[in-house]
Amino acid sequence: MTPILEAQGLRKTFGGNVAVADVSFALARGGSLGIVGESGSGKTTTARMLVGLEVPTQGRILFDGEPLERARSTARRRERARGIQMVFQDPYSSLDRRQTIASCLDEVLRVHFPMSAEQRAARVSELADLVGLDDRMLRGRPGALSGGQRQRVAIARALAAEPEVLILDEAVAALDVSIQAQVLNLLADIRERTSISYILISHDLAVVRQITEEAVVMYQGAVVESGPTAKILDEPQHEYTRRLRASVPGPGWVPGKALASGGAA
Amino acid sequence: MTAIALPRTAAGRTGIVALGVVLLLALVGLLAPWLAPHDPNEINLMDAFQGNSATHPLGTDASGRDLLSRLIWGARSSLAGPLLVVVLATVLGVAIAVASAWRGGWLDAVVSRCVDVLFAFPGVLLAILVVALFGAGLTVAVVALAISYVPYIARLVRSAALREQAQPYITALTIQGVGGFAICRRHLIPNLLPLILAQSTLTFGYAMVDLAAISFLGLGVQPPTADWGVMVSSGQPSILQGFPQESLYAGALIVVVVAAFNLLGDRLDEWTR
Known part of the structure; x- marks a missing residue:
């Protein structure tokens, strides 16, 4: 079966700086792929190329087997928007503070679908239900919501274009651990119900393990390891993956000891 | 809407007072036909330089015209002139700034250089040049001043727009496939409005002083139309004769309005931050 999204030898340079050197991966239809790496490893630039915010210097992106061209016209960008959507890291700045949640979702529907006002209103409450927002929250502005609730709104907005x-670019990184778990469960639920595919970009191995089946590890702009998530995390082959895994505090981790043995942190 | 909390501090209350003064004078200008005790242009040479009296509460000028009536009628052009300047300059400035910030590239470069060049011209000088070309009058002066204020508004709004459009919510809208014009109109500009409003209010004060100066030089509002700037000017000879009232009252009103607008602009800037 053709992968729904495939990256082939993606490269992006800004002036003389290489942000992404060589990235290839394939996302199965209905699958979930993790992109793991530290800050500056090129994860976010890769995501920006996938949604069309950046144009790759080299390589190409295939959506459902068709190469994605640079979207110049609004019509082309809308077409692409109906294929690939994105949830951002910061739930505080990714929503317009002046817009009510309902109108934020409504705006996306208006852009993409020829629906009547009543149809849109019905779809807005459906989307709100899907991510667990109530009517009172729909009428409010982002300022009245918590970080976790805002991220639910961001997910609903991304799903609105179907x-x-x-x-998901570090989409739970800014949330408390307990809220993180809620949002991750929600994402897993949504995938079960809608057969959507995820690309989860994260530096957090626990998060990647929880909702992805496949993963690629990025280091200095290139993919250094790829395969089933469990295998990569349990039996890392590449030196960098091993170090990444070792840097996660596990049970029995004592802060004082780490400081003493590691010298100045 | 940005929520504006009712001010409880002393500084906040001066803002409310300033707003009250501005609204009161605007109302006076609007209701001039009913408030003014006399025809502002009725000349009566027998009554020249009258002191305060029941018929002429603030006295009369060199031609025996009632000063109170002239001040009341003068509120119209004295307030409407700067208002037009501000509205025109703001609309132009915001449109130019947002377009160049959003588009970037060569458009931004060209606009920024034009704004720099325009900055080099003092507003009043530009107005005098334009008046020399098109003839004196309020309209010409207003348009010329508005153009000279565009750079100030455009530069401020452009840098704010650059900051705002880097926010993820704008990126999210772009990814959604919302068109650039719609993003600017529905999201970018509304989010810049508090800043724009504060800047426009401050600009009103400057515009008022400049317009009064232009009228004082005889290039703006033409006598005998009652206008505070014109009154400051036409009251000059009377000062030498020992009757400073005309220039004094008109000048005082200009000072009060400019001070009120400056206070108001400062407060708006703080409240909406």
Whole structure:
């Protein structure tokens, strides 16, 4: 079966700086792929190329087997928007503070679908239900919501265009651990119900393990390891993956000891 | 809407007072036909330089015209002139700034250089040049001043727009496939409005002083139309004769309005931050 999204030898340079050197991966239809790496490893630039915010210097992106061209016209960008959507890291700045949640979702529907006002209103409450927002929250502005609730709004907004691929760029990194778990469960639920595919970009191995089946590890702009998530995390082959895994505090981790043995942190 | 909390501090209350003064004078200008005790242009040479009296509460000028009536009628052009300047300059400035910030590239470069060049011209000088070309009058002066204020508004709004459009919510809208014009109109500009409003209010004060100066030089509002700037000017000879009232009252009103607008602009800037 053709992968829903495929990256082939993606490269992006800004002036003389290489942000992404060589990235290839394939996302199965209905699958979930993790992109793991530290800050500066090129994860976010890769995501920006996937949604069309950046144009790759080299390589190409295939959506459902068709190469994605640079979207110049609004019509082309809308077409792409219905294929691939994105949820951002910061739930505080990714929503317009002046817009009510309902009108934020409504705006996306208006852009993409020829629906009547009543149809849109019905779809807005459906989307709100899907991510667990109530009517009172729909009428409010982002300022009245918590970080976790805002991220639910961002997910609902991304789902409004009914995309086939959802890119989650550190989408739970800014949330408390307990809220993180709620949002991750929600994402897993949504995938079960809608057969959407995820690309989860994260530096957090626990998060990647929880909701992805496949993963690629990026280091200095290139993919250094790829395969089933469990295998990569349990039996890392590449030196960098091993170090990444070792840097996660596990049970029995004592802060004082780490400081003493590691010298100055 | 940005929520504006009712001010409880002393500084906040001066803002409310300033707003009250501005609204009161605007109302006076609007209701001039009913408030003014006399025809502002009725000349009566027998009554020249009258002191305060029941018929002429603030006295009369060199031609025996009632000063109170002239001040009341003068509120119209004195307030409407700067208002037009501000509205025109703001609309132009915001449109130019947002377009160049959003588009970037060569458009931004060209616009920024034009703004720099325009900055080099003092507003009043530009107005005098334009008046020399098109003839004196309020309209010409207003348009010329508005153009000279565009750079100030455009530069401020452009840098704010650059900051705002880097926010993820704008990126999210772009990814959604919302068109650039719609993003600017529905999201970018509304989010810049508090800043724009504060800047426009401050600009009103400057515009008022400049317009009064232009009228004082005889290039703006033409006598005998009652206008505070014109009154400051036409009251000059009377000062030498020992009757400073005309220039004094008109000048005082200009000072009060400018001070009120400056206070108001400062407060708006703080409240909406």
